[in-house]
Amino acid sequence: MPEPLLQVDAIDAFYGDFQALFGVSLSVETGQVVAVIGANGAGKSTLLKSIAGLMPPRHGEIVFDGHNVAGAPAFDVVKRGIALVPEGRRLFPSLSVEENLLIGGQSKRPGPWSLQRIYALFPVLAERRHLPATSLSGGQQQMCAIGRALMSNPRLLLCDEISLGLAPIIVRDIYARLPDIVGEGLSVVIVEQDIVQALRAASQVYCLQEGRVALEGAAKSLTRERISAAYFGV
Template sequence: MPDALLTLQALNAHYGDFQALYGVDLRVDPGEVVAVIGANGAGKTTMLRSIAGLLKNAPGAIRWKGQAIGALRADQVAGRGIALVPEGRLLFPSLSVEENLVIGGQLGRKGPWSLQRVYDLFPILKERRHQQSTSLSGGQQQMVAIGRALMANPELVLMDEISLGLAPVIIRQIYEALPGIVGEGLTAVIVEQDIAKALSVSQRVYCLQEGRVSLEGQSQTVPREDITRAYFGV
């Protein structure tokens, strides 16, 4: 097996006295798409927030290319090459579409992604580039959030519920853009509640239930009855 790009080893996460993750193990290899599924409250977003440095963890619980990063700040994690597309998009409402995108590139990492490349991926954003970002439709705002992450030229992009609350036609457009995002060796972890969608775009899948990994397998071969048991705990 190739050396892992990202590993989680016995990752625990807390919000104050509340424990949200219990000993989570996960591996992401270079160039693959890993899906993470689970019901609301299963710990999916907490896991991504931990990886991105928004929650402090034991240093060795999260390793990037073998190096312990669990205690790094979010800006330090981003500088290593990890970008987050957060749940709910979290755009800067006072800024235009283009200004939101430019902010994503402030770390100055070199790579293939630029404003023009993002506009090639999502042409509607070029048309709306001078509009206030939050004046766009939900789907277009999601495109801005994805583009902002890509502008950081990451090696790993974490996508948290990118289809949440969007119309099916918009979801299809966003997922149709995914091959253009990962086609140059970019690695992705995609959190989704839509099991079929998650399995269709990934090589491997993890299921979280109540803060624990309840299933790990190959997306195209894992038995659907196993997923049901892991997802619902029945």
């Protein structure tokens, strides 16, 4: 069997003295979509931040493409091919849509994603390319945040709560683009509170509960009862 693209091995993460992750492990194959679900405060965003280099784990390893990147600075993690779509989108309000996208390409990694490719994926961004990013609707801002991450030509895309605060029709529209993204050879990790959407999009699911992996398995094999028990800790 080939080695996974990403192997998170028993990481612990802390905010000061508060421990947020307890021995969390996760594996992502090339071209795979993995969903991480769980209630608020379960540690989902912390896990993505640890992988992206924003919150170095205190213990454990994060092996990406054969290299241990645990503790590496975020700019080095991006150069290796990991990009994060952060919760809340975090666009630069003083910049235009196109300027936000161009910032994502500063790593100069080679690959298929360019302004033209992003505009083909999200045509509404092309129409509004010269407008301030703050003028976009919530769904359009999420598309811009995804486009900015793709501009770094990653091999692994981390998406943190991409449906949060968005209308269901907008969420379906965004998820409908996922096959085009994966079709370019990317692996994707989605942090999602919408369990139905997560199970529909991913082949593998991890459920976190109070900073620990409470359940993992193939999406098609997990029953609603097992997910509920892991999600709520009952």
